Amino acid sequence: MSEKARENFGSRFTVIMALAGSAIGLGNIWRFPYMVGEHGGAAFIIIYVLCSLFIALPIFFCESILGKSTGKDTFGALESVAPGTKWKNEGYIALLGSFIIVSYYSVVGGWSVDFLIRSFMNDFKGESLEEAAGVFHNMNASVWEPIVSLTAFLGLTAAIVAIGIEKGIGRFAKVMMPLLFIMIVIIVVRSCTLPGAGKGIEYMLKPDFSKIDGPAIAAALGQGFFSLSLGVGCVLTYSSYMRKEENVFYTGVWTAIFDTFFAILAGFAIMPAVFSAGLEPSAGPSLVYETLPVIFSRMGPLVPIIFFLAILIAAVTSAMSMLEVLVTWLVDQKGLSRKKATTLFFIACWIVGCVCAVSPKVFSICDFMSSNVFMMFGALVFALVVGWKMKKEDVRTQFTNYGTSHKAGAVFSVVWFLIRWIAPIGIVIIAITNVL
Ligand code: PFF
Numbered sequence: 001m002s003e004k005a006r007e008n009f010g011s012r013f014t015v016i017m018a019l020a021g022s023a024i025g026l027g028n029i030w031r032f033p034y035m036v037g038e039h040g041g042a043a044f045i046i047i048y049v050l051c052s053l054f055i056a057l058p059i060f061f062c063e064s065i066l067g068k069s070t071g072k073d074t075f076g077a078l079e080s081v082a083p084g085t086k087w088k089n090e091g092y093i094a095l096l097g098s099f100i101i102v103s104y105y106s107v108v109g110g111w112s113v114d115f116l117i118r119s120f121m122n123d124f125k126g127e128s129l130e131e132a133a134g135v136f137h138n139m140n141a142s143v144w145e146p147i148v149s150l151t152a153f154l155g156l157t158a159a160i161v162a163i164g165i166e167k168g169i170g171r172f173a174k175v176m177m178p179l180l181f182i183m184i185v186i187i188v189v190r191s192c193t194l195p196g197a198g199k200g201i202e203y204m205l206k207p208d209f210s211k212i213d214g215p216a217i218a219a220a221l222g223q224g225f226f227s228l229s230l231g232v233g234c235v236l237t238y239s240s241y242m243r244k245e246e247n248v249f250y251t252g253v254w255t256a257i258f259d260t261f262f263a264i265l266a267g268f269a270i271m272p273a274v275f276s277a278g279l280e281p282s283a284g285p286s287l288v289y290e291t292l293p294v295i296f297s298r299m300g301p302l303v304p305i306i307f308f309l310a311i312l313i314a315a316v317t318s319a320m321s322m323l324e325v326l327v328t329w330l331v332d333q334k335g336l337s338r339k340k341a342t343t344l345f346f347i348a349c350w351i352v353g354c355v356c357a358v359s360p361k362v363f364s365i366c367d368f369m370s371s372n373v374f375m376m377f378g379a380l381v382f383a384l385v386v387g388w389k390m391k392k393e394d395v396r397t398q399f400t401n402y403g404t405s406h407k408a409g410a411v412f413s414v415v416w417f418l419i420r421w422i423a424p425i426g427i428v429i430i431a432i433t434n435v436l
Contacts, residue, residue, distance in 0.1 A: 021317030
């Protein structure tokens with residue numbers, strides 16, 4: 001495909017909504033609120049924001065600069081800035097990372113399809129918590145049910161990606177992301193006004209600095225990477241479809257703000273409701289698919305519908321970005337049509353997704369490998385390539401959009417230092433902490 005014919009996100013709003021769509025996902029809903037409560041409330045939020053600001057956001061800028069300046073997929077971008085070197089092999093790791101994440105992520109996305117249908121049928125009304133936990137376990141014990149929902153979820157994601165960047169991904173994100181914010185705000189209001197909700201608000205906010213230790217900081221950074229979709233080429237790929245006049249600094253900052261704001265909102269949607277029901281919060285599937293359906297159905301039949309629809313939208317917009325990494329590679333490097341590329345990867349991801357759906361062990365290996373290995377490694381490579389392979393002036397030109405963004409110009413020296421030193425050193429320390 002020639003440079004001229006490459007599609008683009010039609011407007012700044014669209015590209016920010018697409019990037020925010022990639023960032024806001026299951027990570028914000030079922031991981032962040034629990035992590036906050038576990039690791040010291042507001043103290044953890046402060047650490048999370050610092051890690052995002054000083055390590056995750058600079059990596060986001062690196063990916064965005066690589067994508068936007070070259071207008072290519074991960075391989076093509078790395079080959080353009082470091083021709084003839086081994087750096088482009090990171091492209092394989094990014095592809096593998098995206099492929100694995102989208103496969104197991106679709107299993108969870110599928111559960112939200114299943115639970116959305118159950119919510120429409122008012123299935124959770126009057127159920128006890130034990131009965132609701134039974135629903136989740138029975139669903140997973142049956143082989144066909146998670147596979148059917150996975151197929152529906154992945155099918156929807158692939159259909160949007162197949163339509164294209166602006167008309168498919170861009171349009172979906174532009175309409176759905178504002179809707180997602182409205183939905184979560186409705187749940188926050190309902191949840192925070194329940195009797196006894198104060199305890200949940202306290203769980204999210206009460207600062208406890210004694211809980212900030214090495215593992216808490218590592219968790220904050222790992223969550224920051226997962227949440228901003230870093231290290232597997234998503235940001236790079238979406239940025240390769242930015243219009244030339246777009247601003248890497250501005251889109252990055254807004255994506256991070258929306259992402260963090262949404263994660264905090266999700267905490268206020270979930271925790272007050274959990275505490276008001278007299279329960280202790282847990283993380284992951286058991287929180288979202290065992291505890292919450294019952295609690296929310298007690299708040300009226302519409303609440304679970306809104307909640308699972310919100311999860312579905314958040315998950316689809318994230319899955320789209322991972323699938324797009326794979327599709328862009330096949331289109332750019334192998335010359336396939338977008339529709340063919342999407343179909344091929346739909347089939348491949350579906351097969352791996354089915355294995356994850358029936359094997360909890362494979363599921364957790366994929367989860368562990370993606371956030372601890374692929375994303376960290378990829379992020380390190382992107383920081384090193386931009387910080388040490390590209391010329392400082394070229395990076396400045398891209399970051400300030402040819403000198404047109406004065407705000408970006410004012411912070412460039414700090415960002416440059418973060419990219420070259422703080423981000424790579426931080427990643428290495430955290431990776432070692434995780435392994436030990
Ligand atoms: N950022 C998404 C979330 O928080 O759920 C997950 C994700 C999307 C991870 C895209 C990695 C990725 F490449």
